[in-house]
Amino acid sequence: MADNFMEEYGKETSRDVSMRTKKYFSDLFSLEMPLGRMMKMMPGMLKFMMHGKDTREDLFKFMPQMMPMMKEAITGKKEG
Amino acid sequence: MLEQVKDWDDDFYETFKPIAMGFVNEAEKCLQCGKCTGQCPAAAVTPSYNPRKIIRDLVYGNVKRVLSSVELWQCFFCSGCYSVCPMDINFPFFVFMFRLAAMNEGYGWEDVKQLEGYAEKSYLKDGITVSTFERNPFVMDNIGDISKIRVEAGLPPERTVSPRGIAEINMISDLSGMTAFMKQIGGVELLDCTTCTDEQAKRCKTKPMPSKVGKIKTHHRYYNYGEPGGKKNAEAR
Amino acid sequence: MPRLDKVAQIPKPEQIFFFKSCVASNKYPGIEACGTESLRILGVEPVESDEQTCCGGFVTFANVAAPTASMPAVARNLSLAEEKNLDTCVVCNGCWTFLNEFGHFMNNNAEVKGSVNMMLNMMGREYKGTSHVFHIAEMYYRLKDDISKHVLRPLKGVKIATHYGCHYLGGGKYSAIDDAQMPTYMEELIDLMGGTVVPYAANRECCGTGFTQIINGKDLSLDHTQRKLDSVQEADPDMLIVQCPYCHSQLDRVQQQLNFRQGVNYQTPVLHIAQLVGMALGLPVSQLAFAAHVSGRERLENVLDRVGR
Ligand code: SF4
Numbered sequence: 364m365a366d367n368f369m370e371e372y373g374k375e376t377s378r379d380v381s382m383r384t385k386k387y388f389s390d391l392f393s394l395e396m397p398l399g400r401m402m403k404m405m406p407g408m409l410k411f412m413m414h415g416k417d418t419r420e421d422l423f424k425f426m427p428q429m430m431p432m433m434k435e436a437i438t439g440k441k442e443g
Numbered sequence: 444m445l446e447q448v449k450d451w452d453d454d455f456y457e458t459f460k461p462i463a464m465g466f467v468n469e470a471e472k473c474l475q476c477g478k479c480t481g482q483c484p485a486a487a488v489t490p491s492y493n494p495r496k497i498i499r500d501l502v503y504g505n506v507k508r509v510l511s512s513v514e515l516w517q518c519f520f521c522s523g524c525y526s527v528c529p530m531d532i533n534f535p536f537f538v539f540m541f542r543l544a545a546m547n548e549g550y551g552w553e554d555v556k557q558l559e560g561y562a563e564k565s566y567l568k569d570g571i572t573v574s575t576f577e578r579n580p581f582v583m584d585n586i587g588d589i590s591k592i593r594v595e596a597g598l599p600p601e602r603t604v605s606p607r608g609i610a611e612i613n614m615i616s617d618l619s620g621m622t623a624f625m626k627q628i629g630g631v632e633l634l635d636c637t638t639c640t641d642e643q644a645k646r647c648k649t650k651p652m653p654s655k656v657g658k659i660k661t662h663h664r665y666y667n668y669g670e671p672g673g674k675k676n677a678e679a680r
Numbered sequence: 681m682p683r684l685d686k687v688a689q690i691p692k693p694e695q696i697f698f699f700k701s702c703v704a705s706n707k708y709p710g711i712e713a714c715g716t717e718s719l720r721i722l723g724v725e726p727v728e729s730d731e732q733t734c735c736g737g738f739v740t741f742a743n744v745a746a747p748t749a750s751m752p753a754v755a756r757n758l759s760l761a762e763e764k765n766l767d768t769c770v771v772c773n774g775c776w777t778f779l780n781e782f783g784h785f786m787n788n789n790a791e792v793k794g795s796v797n798m799m800l801n802m803m804g805r806e807y808k809g810t811s812h813v814f815h816i817a818e819m820y821y822r823l824k825d826d827i828s829k830h831v832l833r834p835l836k837g838v839k840i841a842t843h844y845g846c847h848y849l850g851g852g853k854y855s856a857i858d859d860a861q862m863p864t865y866m867e868e869l870i871d872l873m874g875g876t877v878v879p880y881a882a883n884r885e886c887c888g889t890g891f892t893q894i895i896n897g898k899d900l901s902l903d904h905t906q907r908k909l910d911s912v913q914e915a916d917p918d919m920l921i922v923q924c925p926y927c928h929s930q931l932d933r934v935q936q937q938l939n940f941r942q943g944v945n946y947q948t949p950v951l952h953i954a955q956l957v958g959m960a961l962g963l964p965v966s967q968l969a970f971a972a973h974v975s976g977r978e979r980l981e982n983v984l985d986r987v988g989r
């Protein structure tokens with residue numbers, strides 16, 4: 364067992380670790396909506412929709428707002 | 444604890460700041476005055492804990508040392524350091540951001556695992572994080588049924604959140620990836636050395652700590668900032 | 681000395697959104713009962729909503745949720761108050777900082793606010809950022825003239841020590857109504873209700889809960905609480921007043937744990953400021969819900985005998 368954190372990391376430098384950290388946070392905090400992320404949100408929305416009549420109505424009211432975002436995500440382009 | 448200066452990532456903090464949505468601002472202004480440590484309750488009970496040093500290491504990019512330390516997990520989140528800091532550095536925000544980063548590196552899962560139940564069983568299910576459940580037998584005997592006390596106080600026997608409210612926080616949690624994150628935490632199995640089978644003990648590389656398993660390997664954390672804590676050590680100094 | 685300009689900015693509304701706290705509801709119901717009832721007596725009608733959930737502070741600071749998940753939860757809770765066009769009144773220091781700080785953060789970051797609002801729009805809500813969050817202690821200080829008019833049970837001869845807790849004064853050092861190092865507003869309130877303030881050395885020390893340390897680093901947490909309790913014990917007050925249910929639960933319950941573990945005898949009753957005000961305003965004893973307290977119950981009964989039941 365390594366008895367110092369430097370040994371534990373071996374050859375990896377702080378730069379490698381900091382790159383990894385920054386990548387993690389930029390994924391976490393990204394405000395963009397790529398397709399993959401959109402798809403990940405679907406089950407949650409579905410669950411919410413199935414919850415009851417009122418939730419379904421609220422979600423449908425949101426649909427017009429969502430369509431352009433969907434388009435954007437699928438085509439990968441921002442609409443002007 | 445020797446580190447080589449060439450190992451530090453000099454522009455880590457500068458490039459990290461814009462990514463972190465402004466949660467970790469202005470650490471570059473730190474005067475290294477140590478006021479934060481002076482009034483820190485965690486530093487009072489453990490000699491190795493020192494928020495000033497953690498800030499310094501973050502600004503200079505000594506990332507490995509911070510992320511693999513036990514000290515990062517000893518903060519009380521009391522905001523005392525922020526209240527005395529002449530430069531208004533909100534250190535508790537640093538701590539919770541870098542705990543996330545440390546988890547990304549595989550540290551500290553065993554701590555978070557113990558808390559995950561509150562989130563999954565109480566927060567997401569009932570909308571209330573602290574439930575009426577009592578673990579302490581003395582308290583149970585002494586207080587008895589809390590709903591009776593509530594009724595006597597003129598409140599409904601139970602505080603409930605409406606199903607709609609619960610559905611809404613569940614959606615927030617699903618959509619923001621928190622549910623998936625919780626599942627990941629839930630997947631960590633805590634192995635206790637006293638209950639380990641021989642097979643598990645052989646696999647276990649980091650003996651003294653509960654480690655691994657599930658999908659995440661949790662690493663052993665180090666006292667990177669000095670002698671391990673405890674009341675005895677604190678008073679000897 | 682409280683910042684009087686800050687106090688003057690607090691409105692005296694007809695109605696206020698009463699934000700229920702987890703610990704106050706489930707462990708110390710007296711806080712919730714006294715909070716609503718005392719506000720009613722002071723002329724502010726508390727409005728509750730059962731759609732309101734936990735503020736989400738615990739799960740965030742326990743690192744089970746990333747801020748991306750807790751920000752919409754904060755926005756959602758605040759939007760409930762905004763719907764009714766009301767300000768928010770909380771009883772817990774943690775709720776106060778969390779709602780305040782994350783609210784502040786969203787108000788100043790249009791991009792984040794936009795993405796949070798997208799999520800809220802899906803459920804037919806919107807976060808505007810118009811509801812101000814006030815702690816019940818600062819509401820009491822604002823309404824102190826009304827309190828002095830309504831005192832029915834003067835706390836004559838009751839020795840009271842204060843504990844302000846961290847997240848109100850420390851975490852909100854620019855929005856709180858008092859100075860983080862030498863706060864005095866609770867002392868003023870106690871004076872007003874006829875009590876005797878007992879100073880003690882470790883007043884500004886943290887209670888020792890440390891959010892998650894009581895679960896993850898129990899030894900650290902107990903160590904620290906013991907220091908605090910030692911100092912309280914020295915001053916020997918009849919009760920210790922806190923303004924945060926979490927401090928309340930730590931200081932109250934840990935006394936029993938320390939007594940059990942170390943054979944010491946800590947017996948100081950801990951009360952929330954709402955309960956103290958409720959007591960002075962003459963609320964029925966059942967509404968103070970002392971039955972939910974763990975430590976120093978005899979002493980509490982004794983105090984009740986002295987001030988009248
Ligand atoms: S109090 Fe503030 S400026 Fe001083 S060392 Fe701590 S973080 Fe730096």
Ligand code: SF4
Nearest residue numbers: 483518519521522524
């Ligand atoms: S928030 Fe953490 S670092 Fe700051 S004073 Fe409290 S325990 Fe110490």
